[in-house]
Amino acid sequence: MNPLIEANDLLRIYETRRGLFGRTSPVRAVDGVSLAVVQGETLGIVGESGSGKSTLGRMLLGIDPAQAGEVRFSGRPMPKSGTAEWRALRAKMQLVYQDPLAALDRRLTITAQIGEPLEIHRMIPKEHRAARVAELMAAVGLRPDQAGRFPHELSGGQRQRAVIARALASRPKLLVCDEPVSALDVSIQAQVVNVLRDLQEQNGIAMVFISHDLKVVRNIADRVAVMYLGRIVEEASSDVIFQSPQHPYTKALVSSVPVPGKPLEGRMILQGEPPNPAERPSGCAFHPRCPLARDICRTSVPALRQIGSGRTAACHIVAGEAASIETLRRRA
Amino acid sequence: MASVDVTERASPGGLRGFTASLRRKMPISVAFGVFWLAAMVAIALFAGYLRPYDITAMDLTSRLSSPGAFKHWLGTDELGRDVLSRLIQSIRVSLIIAFGATILSAVFGTTLGFAAARFRGMVEHLVLVLADFQAALPFLIMSLAVLAFFGSSMMLLVCLMGFYGWERYARIARGLAISAGAQGYAAAVVQLGATPARVYLRHILPNVASTLIVSMTLTFPEIILMESGLSFLGLGVQPPETSLGNMVGFGREYLTRAPWIMLAPAAVIMLTTLSISLVGDWLRDKLDPTLR
Amino acid sequence: MIRFVLVRLLRAVITILAVVTFAFVVLRMSGDPAQVMLGPDVPQDALDAFRRTWGLDQPLWVQYLAYIKSIFTGDFGVSMRDKASALHLVLERVPATLQLTVPALILKLLIGIPAGVYAALHRQSFADRGVIMLAIMGFTIPSFVMGLVLVLVFSVLLGVLPSGGQNTWVHGILPTITMSIGGIGILARFSRSAMIEVMGQPYIRTASAKGLKWRDVIWSHALPTAAVPIVTIVGFMVGSLIAGAVVVESIFSWPGIGRLLVVSVSNRDLAVVQCILLVIAAAMVVSNLVVDLLYGWLDPRLRSHAAH
Numbered sequence: 068m069n070p071l072i073e074a075n076d077l078l079r080i081y082e083t084r085r086g087l088f089g090r091t092s093p094v095r096a097v098d099g100v101s102l103a104v105v106q107g108e109t110l111g112i113v114g115e116s117g118s119g120k121s122t123l124g125r126m127l128l129g130i131d132p133a134q135a136g137e138v139r140f141s142g143r144p145m146p147k148s149g150t151a152e153w154r155a156l157r158a159k160m161q162l163v164y165q166d167p168l169a170a171l172d173r174r175l176t177i178t179a180q181i182g183e184p185l186e187i188h189r190m191i192p193k194e195h196r197a198a199r200v201a202e203l204m205a206a207v208g209l210r211p212d213q214a215g216r217f218p219h220e221l222s223g224g225q226r227q228r229a230v231i232a233r234a235l236a237s238r239p240k241l242l243v244c245d246e247p248v249s250a251l252d253v254s255i256q257a258q259v260v261n262v263l264r265d266l267q268e269q270n271g272i273a274m275v276f277i278s279h280d281l282k283v284v285r286n287i288a289d290r291v292a293v294m295y296l297g298r299i300v301e302e303a304s305s306d307v308i309f310q311s312p313q314h315p316y317t318k319a320l321v322s323s324v325p326v327p328g329k330p331l332e333g334r335m336i337l338q339g340e341p342p343n344p345a346e347r348p349s350g351c352a353f354h355p356r357c358p359l360a361r362d363i364c365r366t367s368v369p370a371l372r373q374i375g376s377g378r379t380a381a382c383h384i385v386a387g388e389a390a391s392i393e394t395l396r397r398r399a
Numbered sequence: 400m401a402s403v404d405v406t407e408r409a410s411p412g413g414l415r416g417f418t419a420s421l422r423r424k425m426p427i428s429v430a431f432g433v434f435w436l437a438a439m440v441a442i443a444l445f446a447g448y449l450r451p452y453d454i455t456a457m458d459l460t461s462r463l464s465s466p467g468a469f470k471h472w473l474g475t476d477e478l479g480r481d482v483l484s485r486l487i488q489s490i491r492v493s494l495i496i497a498f499g500a501t502i503l504s505a506v507f508g509t510t511l512g513f514a515a516a517r518f519r520g521m522v523e524h525l526v527l528v529l530a531d532f533q534a535a536l537p538f539l540i541m542s543l544a545v546l547a548f549f550g551s552s553m554m555l556l557v558c559l560m561g562f563y564g565w566e567r568y569a570r571i572a573r574g575l576a577i578s579a580g581a582q583g584y585a586a587a588v589v590q591l592g593a594t595p596a597r598v599y600l601r602h603i604l605p606n607v608a609s610t611l612i613v614s615m616t617l618t619f620p621e622i623i624l625m626e627s628g629l630s631f632l633g634l635g636v637q638p639p640e641t642s643l644g645n646m647v648g649f650g651r652e653y654l655t656r657a658p659w660i661m662l663a664p665a666a667v668i669m670l671t672t673l674s675i676s677l678v679g680d681w682l683r684d685k686l687d688p689t690l691r
Numbered sequence: 692m693i694r695f696v697l698v699r700l701l702r703a704v705i706t707i708l709a710v711v712t713f714a715f716v717v718l719r720m721s722g723d724p725a726q727v728m729l730g731p732d733v734p735q736d737a738l739d740a741f742r743r744t745w746g747l748d749q750p751l752w753v754q755y756l757a758y759i760k761s762i763f764t765g766d767f768g769v770s771m772r773d774k775a776s777a778l779h780l781v782l783e784r785v786p787a788t789l790q791l792t793v794p795a796l797i798l799k800l801l802i803g804i805p806a807g808v809y810a811a812l813h814r815q816s817f818a819d820r821g822v823i824m825l826a827i828m829g830f831t832i833p834s835f836v837m838g839l840v841l842v843l844v845f846s847v848l849l850g851v852l853p854s855g856g857q858n859t860w861v862h863g864i865l866p867t868i869t870m871s872i873g874g875i876g877i878l879a880r881f882s883r884s885a886m887i888e889v890m891g892q893p894y895i896r897t898a899s900a901k902g903l904k905w906r907d908v909i910w911s912h913a914l915p916t917a918a919v920p921i922v923t924i925v926g927f928m929v930g931s932l933i934a935g936a937v938v939v940e941s942i943f944s945w946p947g948i949g950r951l952l953v954v955s956v957s958n959r960d961l962a963v964v965q966c967i968l969l970v971i972a973a974a975m976v977v978s979n980l981v982v983d984l985l986y987g988w989l990d991p992r993l994r995s996h997a998a999h
Contacts (some may be wrong), residue, residue, distance in 0.1 A: 130590065157592030170587040174605045184591050233591070442827045531702070532709040535979065539934040540971050542711075547956040547964040551894070626834045631835045632941055632953050644835075651839055651942075655847050665836040671830040 070103035071273045076136035094344045096122040098297035109274040111288030117344045119297040120277045124243045158188045160233035165246040167226035177229040178214040186235040203232040243275045281324050293317050296352040303378030314380045315357050342384035352371040429681040432674035446491040450484040466659050468629025474659045492642040498621045503561025516576035530566035545636050564618040575607040616679030620672035643668050699983045703976045710972040714965050731935040768962035777962040788947030792932045795870035803875040807882025825876030838869040838942040855944040866943045870935045881924045919989050926982030
């Protein structure tokens with residue numbers, strides 16, 4: 068099956084500046100990321116803050132341009148942001164935001180905002196728009212009497228439902244969700260995730276679900292990619308990665324999620340601070356926090372390699388390179 | 400009758416409750432300001448019906464007659480023209496200029512501010528340099544220079560005053576548009592595929608309108624003062640047309656013999672700017688608690 | 692610090708250039724400069740000669756450069772009325788204007804700032820209300836009304852002060868009061884709110900809580916901080932002083948550049964108007980520069996930033 072969206076070797080470098088005339092230092096927010104999502108599939112992207120996952124999401128949508136590499140949607144390259152072609156493509160790809168209150172215009176009712184994509188892309192004749200908006204509201208679980216409300220008159224969960232309804236109005240093929248539930252109460256999170264999963268399944272949408280929260284991703288993703296400082300360090304199907312994580316970072320993340328009924332023994336706890344993206348460690352970026360780090364991890368960057376059917380990881384030790392080099396050394 | 404009682408009870412207080420709550424929300428000085436401004440607007444609108452005489456009609460038998468006379472409530476000037484009639488017309492002219500100029504400068508400044516936010520780079524630098532330039536030269540001096548080069552006309556005067564304070568709107572509009580676009584609703588609407596025109600006119604403009612209106616209440620009295628200053632110097636509104644500053648300027652010649660010619664328009668200028676300041680301050684607190 | 696000064700100097704030069712360009716553009720837009728400068732009834736060969744000497748037959752950018760060159764060499768053209776050098780006419784009037792603006796500025800600073808600080812330290816007192824009243828007057832009473840009312844009271848009704856002219860220092864009293872009174876109120880109101888804001892800061896409460904004398908708290912902690920915003924507003928006041936001079940000199944027949952400007956505008960004496968425009972712009976730019984540097988020196992954050 069041809070992927071709906073694919074990314075090849077994406078690169079995005081930010082310049083951070085200290086003071087007005089300070090020297091700039093480059094931050095490699097997204098550094099050589101490749102991925103592909105087929106229709107009807109959900110790819111989870113997991114990582115700590117600063118891992119570049121949000122930037123990756125924006126690059127997939129063509130909001131932030133790639134400085135190297137390319138994004139292809141339905142086999143065609145992504146048009147330049149802001150062009151008429153790019154605007155027209157918005158009907159096919161949408162974004163769900165972390166903070167729904169910031170993403171909604173506080174001066175318009177949610178009906179007006181849910182219907183806005185229809186207006187922008189002139190999709191449905193005016194007289195049928197109201198019916199479509201009502202249908203969308205029902206689909207995300209908003210009551211008809213909430214139609215005339217303004218964003219601040221709704222709860223956080225209801226606002227996020229409105230954002231989802233707006234994103235789905237133009238029947239997109241791709242939905243990028245950037246931490247869609249992390250601003251919501253835990254009790255509401257599951258409901259919103261369920262709404263997203265149901266709608267994704269019913270409409271056969273391809274979804275990229277970005278989150279720092281493994282529990283949430285496990286719930287919704289078919290496949291999971293783990294990011295660390297701008298790179299994908301492990302990728303596998305959801306069941307596999309949670310059953311048997313291979314990369315030490317993934318192991319640490321997975322073991323940090325408590326499982327009911329299981330004792331907390333054998334947990335792997337991450338050492339040290341989350342790293343500063345502006346000062347990327349040499350070699351494997353994870354090595355200062357990695358309990359298994361060897362000499363090679365400090366000097367050479369591990370490539371993302373196939374380590375089983377349908378799964379990849381970027382780790383010298385998992386790939387067996389470290390071991391073989393160590394044995395070589397010992398023999399010498 | 401019973402039904403009346405029901406409605407009375409349904410909206411407790413009725414009209415009396417409304418005025419009471421208005422009084423609680425609006426201090427006496429602000430209420431006075433609102434009343435005065437409403438009166439001024441009414442006078443400007445209905446000047447044609449309100450003036451007892453034509454502004455150029457001369458009553459040569461009663462020149463420089465003092466106020467309180469039956470025929471001329473506010474007295475007459477050196478040509479026997481009715482001061483009240485001229486005052487009414489002056490209010491109209493001054494308010495029209497001030498309104499026109501305030502709207503012009505708000506539109507001009509906001510447009511430039513949005514353009515700076517939208518295109519960044521060179522456009523933004525250009526707008527900021529223009530704003531610096533505007534701030535570096537006293538506006539009265541610049542206006543005088545322009546009037547010297549082009550001569551004075553009503554149209555030029557409105558356009559010239561329309562440049563007053565544009566840099567304030569430009570700075571505000573630019574700042575707010577940039578912060579709306581960086582994250583939040585504007586970026587979200589862009590992501591929906593909306594054109595820049597739609598983003599700016601339908602989303603950003605209504606969101607920043609209250610702040611812009613607040614700055615209009617600051618600019619409006621300043622424009623009135625600026626126009627009356629120019630007219631006072633004889634370089635603004637030209638006779639036979641009259642404006643508040645123009646009346647003060649000509650009344651100055653008769654300061655010793657007929658101070659009322661000058662005092663009446665001067666009082667109107669002061670009360671009007673005072674009222675706008677009072678109402679504007681109050682509005683500012685109501686609309687925009689972050690802006691002081 | 693050197694970089695900070697250099698950036699400000701560069702901005703000052705750009706602003707001067709912008710004003711020169713403005714004068715050039717407006718002059719060219721208002722019609723044929725030869726016609727405008729020489730007046731309507733001039734023979735054709737005089738026009739041609741004028742065009743040749745001013746290079747008006749050259750392309751526009753050459754004219755622009757020549758214009759800039761002539762401005763920076765002090766050649767502002769000749770007054771239409773008395774054929775004297777425009778620059779000479781203007782500079783002749785500068786002392787008279789300074790005789791009004793400098794005392795007015797000093798009055799504003801000496802009365803406005805202490806009154807504002809006093810009002811901030813004695814809130815709700817009689818003085819505090821007085822400051823607020825004065826500030827409202829400063830915002831709402833135009834200087835021409837203030838001047839005429841003062842003339843009405845002190846010259847016409849009481850007959851104690853002269854209403855116009857520049858013969859003795861007594862003649863300067865009413866114009867100086869007219870120019871400063873509104874500014875005093877505005878400056879007092881501003882100093883008051885700057886001071887109130889500073890007094891609310893935690894470090895002021897800390898300083899007084901650790902037993903520092905109240906006077907020392909005010910003088911060594913609160914005032915230096917409040918001085919930063921006050922200096923900014925003083926910078927803006929220089930502009931309003933110059934604008935005020937135009938009106939006040941006209942009311943009191945004071946022979947300064949403000950009055951010269953008004954007369955020249957009425958007569959459309961363009962060389963003089965343009966010269967005054969540039970002199971005022973230069974004065975504004977220099978005063979803004981001084982304020983900027985003062986600001987940089989007062990604000991430790993800017994100072995350390997500039998040191999980077």
